[in-house]
Amino acid sequence: MRNVRGEMWKDLNIADLPRLSRFPFPVQSLGYTHGGIYPERTYHYERFEVCIRRYSQALTAAEYINGTAYRVKFPNVIMKSPGTVHTFGVEFPRDVVHFTYAAEMEAALRSMLPFPEKPVWEIHLGTKENQLITELMDLMEKSHEFGVTDRIDLAAFQLLELLIFSYNYSILRPDYYETRIRSIASYFQLHYKEEIDIVKLTAHYGMSRSTFLRHWQRFFRKTPGQYLLDLKLQEACRLLQEDHSLSVSDLTFELGFRESAYFCSLFRKKFGMTPLQFRHHAKIKSFQED
Amino acid sequence: MRNVRGEMWKDLNIADLPRLSRFPFPVQSLGYTHGGIYPERTYHYERFEVCIRRYSQALTAAEYINGTAYRVKFPNVIMKSPGTVHTFGVEFPRDVVHFTYAAEMEAALRSMLPFPEKPVWEIHLGTKENQLITELMDLMEKSHEFGVTDRIDLAAFQLLELLIFSYNYSILRPDYYETRIRSIASYFQLHYKEEIDIVKLTAHYGMSRSTFLRHWQRFFRKTPGQYLLDLKLQEACRLLQEDHSLSVSDLTFELGFRESAYFCSLFRKKFGMTPLQFRHHAKIKSFQED
Numbered sequence: 347m348r349n350v351r352g353e354m355w356k357d358l359n360i361a362d363l364p365r366l367s368r369f370p371f372p373v374q375s376l377g378y379t380h381g382g383i384y385p386e387r388t389y390h391y392e393r394f395e396v397c398i399r400r401y402s403q404a405l406t407a408a409e410y411i412n413g414t415a416y417r418v419k420f421p422n423v424i425m426k427s428p429g430t431v432h433t434f435g436v437e438f439p440r441d442v443v444h445f446t447y448a449a450e451m452e453a454a455l456r457s458m459l460p461f462p463e464k465p466v467w468e469i470h471l472g473t474k475e476n477q478l479i480t481e482l483m484d485l486m487e488k489s490h491e492f493g494v495t496d497r498i499d500l501a502a503f504q505l506l507e508l509l510i511f512s513y514n515y516s517i518l519r520p521d522y523y524e525t526r527i528r529s530i531a532s533y534f535q536l537h538y539k540e541e542i543d544i545v546k547l548t549a550h551y552g553m554s555r556s557t558f559l560r561h562w563q564r565f566f567r568k569t570p571g572q573y574l575l576d577l578k579l580q581e582a583c584r585l586l587q588e589d590h591s592l593s594v595s596d597l598t599f600e601l602g603f604r605e606s607a608y609f610c611s612l613f614r615k616k617f618g619m620t621p622l623q624f625r626h627h628a629k630i631k632s633f634q635e636d
Numbered sequence: 637m638r639n640v641r642g643e644m645w646k647d648l649n650i651a652d653l654p655r656l657s658r659f660p661f662p663v664q665s666l667g668y669t670h671g672g673i674y675p676e677r678t679y680h681y682e683r684f685e686v687c688i689r690r691y692s693q694a695l696t697a698a699e700y701i702n703g704t705a706y707r708v709k710f711p712n713v714i715m716k717s718p719g720t721v722h723t724f725g726v727e728f729p730r731d732v733v734h735f736t737y738a739a740e741m742e743a744a745l746r747s748m749l750p751f752p753e754k755p756v757w758e759i760h761l762g763t764k765e766n767q768l769i770t771e772l773m774d775l776m777e778k779s780h781e782f783g784v785t786d787r788i789d790l791a792a793f794q795l796l797e798l799l800i801f802s803y804n805y806s807i808l809r810p811d812y813y814e815t816r817i818r819s820i821a822s823y824f825q826l827h828y829k830e831e832i833d834i835v836k837l838t839a840h841y842g843m844s845r846s847t848f849l850r851h852w853q854r855f856f857r858k859t860p861g862q863y864l865l866d867l868k869l870q871e872a873c874r875l876l877q878e879d880h881s882l883s884v885s886d887l888t889f890e891l892g893f894r895e896s897a898y899f900c901s902l903f904r905k906k907f908g909m910t911p912l913q914f915r916h917h918a919k920i921k922s923f924q925e926d
């Protein structure tokens with residue numbers, strides 16, 4: 347429908363609808379605005395509102411929040427805090443998606459997520475963000491169906507988290523090497539049991555071995571070798587506890603060590619006991635806890 | 637890689653990777669198994685593990701958990717609680733996705749989500765569930781990139797919630813009419829400001845007016861008329877507080893009432909004051925809070 351201001355808009359109040367889970371951040375209402383041009387007005391907010399301005403024919407959004415002027419490019423997101431007064435007009439049609447929380451939720455949300463200090467910031471709407479917005483729009487159509495309010499609560503929280511991260515990311519701007527070092531560390535984390543050809547791997551990311559090592563130590567205290575070894579030994583502990591039928595030579599093979607004696611000596615150096623002593627201790631501990 | 641049991645599998649330990657947000661349920665590790673046949677063994681779990689058995693050539697999964705036998709069709713999900721002992725073998729290759737939480741997280745998760753009493757249940761893997769599984773698999777590849785661990789934590793929680801709801805839903809099995817009544821209520825919630833042709837709407841859902849009213853009162857205490865009116869009056873309160881420039885006749889039009897006097901009398905009946913008195917009270921309240 348078009349409201350008195352000539353916009354196409356929807357606002358769905360789900361505050362009183364039941365939830366199946368006790369997720370701590372229930373959404374009160376959500377909705378969208380499509381288009382609409384209206385003169386400058388002043389609004390008084392009583393809830394905590396997240397307002398995603400997805401698109402506008404204008405380049406920037408301008409407004410006063412408690413008397414302070416803000417001007418930010420589109421797309422952007424604005425946090426409307428309870429008790430604040432916002433003054434703005436819309437000269438060119440804009441598309442907005444919003445969701446609100448009860449006023450008393452704001453403090454808890456702020457303690458959980460790394461909110462920027464300013465109330466409005468430019469955002470990047472990527473695949474994941476747009477997917478969540480579409481999901482919210484779809485869920486709006488079936489608010490009374492089984493589990494839908496719970497899904498709205500989680501999707502909204504997830505979207506809020508991404509929008510906040512998008513700000514943090516734009517501040518941090520990881521450099522060329524950081525991006526690559528993080529990719530290599532991700533690769534290590536997933537492939538540590540396999541034989542890793544470091545020279546080949548770093549070449550794939552456009553780095554020599556020495557460049558790689560120089561930048562690696564900017565982000566990690568351990569050497570790449572120690573990092574990989576610790577991943578293996580940590581996994582050894584888990585396997586020793588979980589599956590008592592695995593032998594030391596099974597573990598040696600599974601974790602990609604060349605020899606059992608070598609694996610055992612590394613394990614002992616790290617934990618002060620052999621793998622089988624570790625399993626024995628874990629058994630006793632688990633027995634005592636029962 | 638293929639492990640000693642001949643499976644293709646991955647397990648990614650993200651327990652020690654940093655998080656940007658303080659979401660209360662950080663995932664410790666996640667991974668998948670593809671295929672693998674192995675004889676009956678006993679496992680001792682020290683963490684809380686959610687294990688989604690997506691697919692198997694076998695019809696059912698059979699196992700002993702702390703000595704009790706369970707047999708459930710595929711796909712199914714199993715909750716492995718810390719301190720429990722599971723015995724099972726795999727005769728036919730199966731595909732599994734799992735994620736784990738620290739042992740001490742289990743109680744908090746159980747208090748937040750409506751877990752079934754039994755540890756293993758049949759599930760439905762729909763579009764949303766599969767999408768979340770794919771997302772987790774994608775995120776596994778880039779664990780060290782900005783914000784990825786946080787996204788894993790949320791996607792895992794969301795997937796767990798859906799799997800638990802899928803059990804609750806299978807127990808409740810809403811009947812033919814409940815499904816339709818919920819769709820109509822969802823429609824009301826989104827379209828209450830517009831003119832709603834109840835006869836046309838209920839006919840669309842294959843019900844006469846009297847059948848609709850009979851089943852409506854199974855789920856709602858208010859009549860449909862009162863339900864729609866309350867939605868309008870609730871929205872009136874919000875608009876009165878937020879935008880002080882809106883007149884009573886603006887509201888009358890925006891909320892789809894025919895006449896201002898009629899709107900005001902309904903508002904007064906519900907809240908004991910006129911719309912403008914309500915706005916005045918809200919202003920004073922907000923002034924006093926400052």
